[in-house]
Amino acid sequence: MSNLKQVKNIDLENQINPQTIDISFKNLQYYANTKTGKKCILNGVDGVFKSGQISAILGPSGSGKTSLLNLLCHRIKKTNKVDFSGEICANNISYNSKQFSNFASYVMQDDILMETMTVKECFQFAAKLKTAGTQEQKEALVHETIRSLKLEKCQDNFIGGLFVKGISGGERKRTSIGFELISNPACIFLDEPTSGLDSFTAYSLIHLLKQFAQNKNKTVIFTIHQPSFDIWNLFDHVILMQQGSFIYQGPGNNKIIEYFSSLGYKCPIKSNPADYLMKIMSQTIDNKIDNSQFYLENYNNKLKPIISEMIQNSNHGIQIPDSHYQTTFWFQTKEIAKRQLKIFKRNPLVFKARFFQSIFIGLLFGAIYWQIPGPYDNPTQRDINDRNGLLFFWTTAMFMMNLKPSILTFPAQRAVFLREENSKFYTVGPYFLAKTLVDIIPAIIFPIICSLVIYWMANLNHQDAGTVFFFLLTCCVQALTGLALGFFGGSAFSNPKTASALTPLLMMPLSLFSGFYKNSSDFAAWIGWIQYLSPFKYCFSALAQNEYSYDGIEYPFNPIKQLSFNLSKWESIIVLASLFVLFITLAFILLSTLKKRLQ
Numbered sequence: 001m002s003n004l005k006q007v008k009n010i011d012l013e014n015q016i017n018p019q020t021i022d023i024s025f026k027n028l029q030y031y032a033n034t035k036t037g038k039k040c041i042l043n044g045v046d047g048v049f050k051s052g053q054i055s056a057i058l059g060p061s062g063s064g065k066t067s068l069l070n071l072l073c074h075r076i077k078k079t080n081k082v083d084f085s086g087e088i089c090a091n092n093i094s095y096n097s098k099q100f101s102n103f104a105s106y107v108m109q110d111d112i113l114m115e116t117m118t119v120k121e122c123f124q125f126a127a128k129l130k131t132a133g134t135q136e137q138k139e140a141l142v143h144e145t146i147r148s149l150k151l152e153k154c155q156d157n158f159i160g161g162l163f164v165k166g167i168s169g170g171e172r173k174r175t176s177i178g179f180e181l182i183s184n185p186a187c188i189f190l191d192e193p194t195s196g197l198d199s200f201t202a203y204s205l206i207h208l209l210k211q212f213a214q215n216k217n218k219t220v221i222f223t224i225h226q227p228s229f230d231i232w233n234l235f236d237h238v239i240l241m242q243q244g245s246f247i248y249q250g251p252g253n254n255k256i257i258e259y260f261s262s263l264g265y266k267c268p269i270k271s272n273p274a275d276y277l278m279k280i281m282s283q284t285i286d287n288k289i290d291n292s293q294f295y296l297e298n299y300n301n302k303l304k305p306i307i308s309e310m311i312q313n314s315n316h317g318i319q320i321p322d323s324h325y326q327t328t329f330w331f332q333t334k335e336i337a338k339r340q341l342k343i344f345k346r347n348p349l350v351f352k353a354r355f356f357q358s359i360f361i362g363l364l365f366g367a368i369y370w371q372i373p374g375p376y377d378n379p380t381q382r383d384i385n386d387r388n389g390l391l392f393f394w395t396t397a398m399f400m401m402n403l404k405p406s407i408l409t410f411p412a413q414r415a416v417f418l419r420e421e422n423s424k425f426y427t428v429g430p431y432f433l434a435k436t437l438v439d440i441i442p443a444i445i446f447p448i449i450c451s452l453v454i455y456w457m458a459n460l461n462h463q464d465a466g467t468v469f470f471f472l473l474t475c476c477v478q479a480l481t482g483l484a485l486g487f488f489g490g491s492a493f494s495n496p497k498t499a500s501a502l503t504p505l506l507m508m509p510l511s512l513f514s515g516f517y518k519n520s521s522d523f524a525a526w527i528g529w530i531q532y533l534s535p536f537k538y539c540f541s542a543l544a545q546n547e548y549s550y551d552g553i554e555y556p557f558n559p560i561k562q563l564s565f566n567l568s569k570w571e572s573i574i575v576l577a578s579l580f581v582l583f584i585t586l587a588f589i590l591l592s593t594l595k596k597r598l599q
């Protein structure tokens, strides 16, 4: 606390972006190629958002509000499905996606945050990665953000989510906003910040944004549905959209009511103006005719010239920041790894469940394959078949042990990654490295536990420590290969159900080509190449070579020859490790590609 007092007077305002930013756009057009033809989503709109004001974009569902916001934030890329044109400027200087994050932040409609982190920890994470200054200054910034967003009471509570009880919807939204505000952006865009909130919480939030805009001279722009009368009165600037065009742009409050009165649409005294305007835009009241052309003509004649003049007069010559605060690769890796470890430790139930699962699998397999006769016990062909069965099933168990948990948990973390990466908290490299390093710990511990249990129960080859060590090493590499493939599946699919439903499609051919169900040398050439991609084949080969290598003692026939394995145990494990590297690299490439296609 004394530290906080000491740094109380630091200049939090000027941390990164002391500038004021006006956002303007001219002749913005946005098209989508649909099955029925080219669809116009934005129809050549012009506009301006001034600093020190809150600007609300309103309109019926499907009128193009979110599309406009996304274009201004450069969150839409030109593809063969969508195309856009026009000029988008900050202080009359056009900006790209990278420059956008130097002065602005975007708060998505969904509050995507780490559910087992507290509100304060979220802000601390953001402060470490997004702001300059000493540790004390960062702590003071966190304290100030919590205070200004009125989150003191819940600062030490978990964010919460599907499985963890957490803070309320309003607190969650404010945390989401605070997470972006920590870096002190000059401009903040929000997509429907009040959706899902009760009217009082929604009012408090917009009021807070208004104070933020007024007191700090920031530019606040948001889309909103059905604002209450109280919220309506807070808007400084309003854009009304209909079918991809603007039908009003200008001051909120009485001015907009006066404008529509002048067109013959007088808002009844007891009506909420926002509701009334939505009604007249829906074209079904009074004379039930489509007035959209009428509104548009009036906008073009009366308001558009004023807007053009405002665009001309918006901030000129004030440079937009050309870089944002950037931490190093290793600092990002360290901070993300610390957070991953914290999340891991906060799920003791998952840890315990996986521990008991490992013991259970070890005991079950141990009981089924109890003390199989080895080369000293005159084994029969049947005993060798049993031993092969155990070794093959062990390759599958090790693989699945990590594949399933990472496929199920990664999609939720992937959403947080995409959000944080997009907001330039870190880059994909440090994230992937930190996540892999932390996830490797359980990915190795549990396979070792159950492998040790089965080893002694099934009487596997323990002629020397090296053989036991090689068995454990192979199990760990196989388990890591499962983890890498899990990362790949988790990166590819946002829905864990889809990822898990598609897993058998991949697993089946890989295990069919392991050499256990059908001898490796018996596959037809046109399809037999699949075996070279199968981690099961190399793991099974390494385990079998290790198992059947007794010094001086021979099995009645050579099981390795029977299985047609022609790689040595070390060659097999090297290929298996290479497959791990291949899968983890593919997962990394997929995640890197994915972040480019966020929209």
Ligand SMILES: Nc1ncnc2c1ncn2[C@@H]1O[C@H](COP(=O)(O)OP(=O)(O)OP(=O)(O)O)[C@@H](O)[C@H]1O
Pocket (backbone or CB within 6 Å): 032, 033, 034, 039, 041, 059, 060, 061, 062, 063, 064, 065, 066, 067, 068, 082
């Ligand atoms: N990529 C796209 N491909 C095809 N149509 C699209 C695409 N993006 C948006 N649209 C269409 O453009 C219109 C405007 O969409 P947008 O999401 O901007 O509307 P909105 O005003 O934000 O709606 P809501 O209030 O319901 O969120 C909708 O009809 C939508 O279906």
